[in-house]
Amino acid sequence: MTRQDSIRLSGTSYAVLGLVRHLGRATPYDLKQLIAESLDNFWPVPHTTFYAEPTRLAAAGYLVEEQEPGGRRRKVYELTDQGRQALERWVADPASAAPVLHDEGVLKVFLGADPSAVFGARRDWHETKIGELERHLEGIRFALDGDPPNRGSLEGIAAALAAGIAFHRTYLTLLDEQLADQGP
Amino acid sequence: MTRQDSIRLSGTSYAVLGLVRHLGRATPYDLKQLIAESLDNFWPVPHTTFYAEPTRLAAAGYLVEEQEPGGRRRKVYELTDQGRQALERWVADPASAAPVLHDEGVLKVFLGADPSAVFGARRDWHETKIGELERHLEGIRFALDGDPPNRGSLEGIAAALAAGIAFHRTYLTLLDEQLADQGP
DNA sequence: ACTCGTATAGTTCGACTCGAACTGTTCCAA
DNA sequence: TTGGAACAGTTCGAGTCGAACTATACGAGT
Structure with a gap:
């Protein structure tokens, strides 16, 4: 029971x-x-x-x-x-809660920090992250080329990784725009 | 003390x-x-x-x-x-914690939900949100055209609003790409 | 066989976070 | 003058989180 x-x-x-x-x-x-x-x-x-x-x-x-x-x-x-x-x-149920973003960098800038300093540091972080995710994704793709015992699982993970990479790339673009609007 | x-x-x-x-x-x-x-x-x-x-x-x-x-x-x-x-x-200190995103929609899709249904619903939400933020931003801009007693404050808010709008627009683009990748 | 280091696996604790639900206050129009 | 809407504030308990810690397994070198 x-x-x-x-x-x-x-x-x-x-x-x-x-x-x-x-x-x-x-x-x-x-x-x-x-x-x-x-x-x-x-x-x-x-x-x-x-x-x-x-x-x-x-x-x-x-x-x-x-x-x-x-x-x-x-x-x-x-x-x-x-x-x-x-x-x-x-x-x-197709309804889902609104996406929520927490970004300490934007908070700092809002409170008066230097945008180039904060966003510059952040930029590098995203690049590193993208590198990691890409390496991981390549590994998964390689596995998928072999025999697929847990194919479904791997495909889901691959999709999530691809979306993650897209997200960080987009973030990078946004940051670069901000950085361009600023300094020299 | x-x-x-x-x-x-x-x-x-x-x-x-x-x-x-x-x-x-x-x-x-x-x-x-x-x-x-x-x-x-x-x-x-x-x-x-x-x-x-x-x-x-x-x-x-x-x-x-x-x-x-x-x-x-x-x-x-x-x-x-x-x-x-x-x-x-x-x-x-220019260092800031990594941005963190919580998106229940992606979670649902990861767990097997129909992407078109989830993302379609989400799309509309973002459009509404953008509308709200734009209206709010317009209000602020109007206030800025008048006398600026609390000018600094309003500018910070305007910047945050603009960034928020950019964020939701980007999200919208990403969603549309996903929806296009799927069926008609 | 042993033992040291590293990776794996699991837990405890207490501070913090959050949202639902509720109470109280002020304002304003009928 | 009173009733409702908007404004303002609080309580509470469940949930969440991360730091720090313990314990187990594995493997390379001896």
Whole structure:
């Protein structure tokens, strides 16, 4: 009998349910590994949440929790019907919360910092980031050329990576425009 | 004697300090009004934080807190030297934390939602938002054409609004590209 | 076989954050 | 003169986060 503690489900909750559905059986660490560098660009989840949130979801009946008897005694999660249904309902609804951006650099400039200094530093960061994501994406593409055991998974990650790269490129363009409007 | 409870200062803390510096004397409600629709695009601050955070900052010596004797008994804040120095030090440092984006729509698509449905709905939202911001910006520009009592303030807000509009436009472009890549 | 370093895996804690819901105040028009 | 809308402020508890820490596994060199 699943419990109905009627907890609130956030985007992060659904992210956890979705990742568990994807892996079938997953430990918190698996979840963390899955999204590093891909989904993380659009929906950051601190790693501690992957330990806390599944426990919450299991208590409310969306997941089942098992613990390995020996070794690291890791907890392994699987979706329940209730979890699957909640996830499907949420995914089917095309409405989504407005995107939210947190940019400390713009805040600094708003509070009087020198735009060239702040945006200049930021520029380099985006370039580095793009490099990382591209390298990662290449790796995935290479894997996709071989045999595809987990093809679907990799394709989703590739799409997220491509979108992430597009996002950072756009940001770079915007920054360069700002920098051009300023200094010499 | 200012207390040194050595609290952690987040971007939001500095935002509060900066807004108080800007206004000279400010109530929480003033702060909230100041950033609605402008800074909010890059550094969202829930309104309750404008009640809690200044209290925290005052306890640690960054602000002084006074309470109106009658009426609404509002609390009024002013910057201390300690607060001013902390703010200046932070603003002078060109390094800033990486921008962070939260986009539930992309999350949904990542988890298997229909991209056209999700992005289509989102598209309209951005258009509405741009309209609002543009109307607001026009208002500010009109005010700037008149006499400028608080000119500096308004210019900062105008800049933030312009950047916000640019951001949403860019997002719109990206969404349209995604929608074009999909079906008809 | 052993042991040291590194990578992997997991947890605890407390401070902070957030939003829902509520209360109180002021203003203004009917 | 009173009732409703807009304005202003607060409370509360659940949720979120990151720093710091512990523990386990693996592997290279000895």
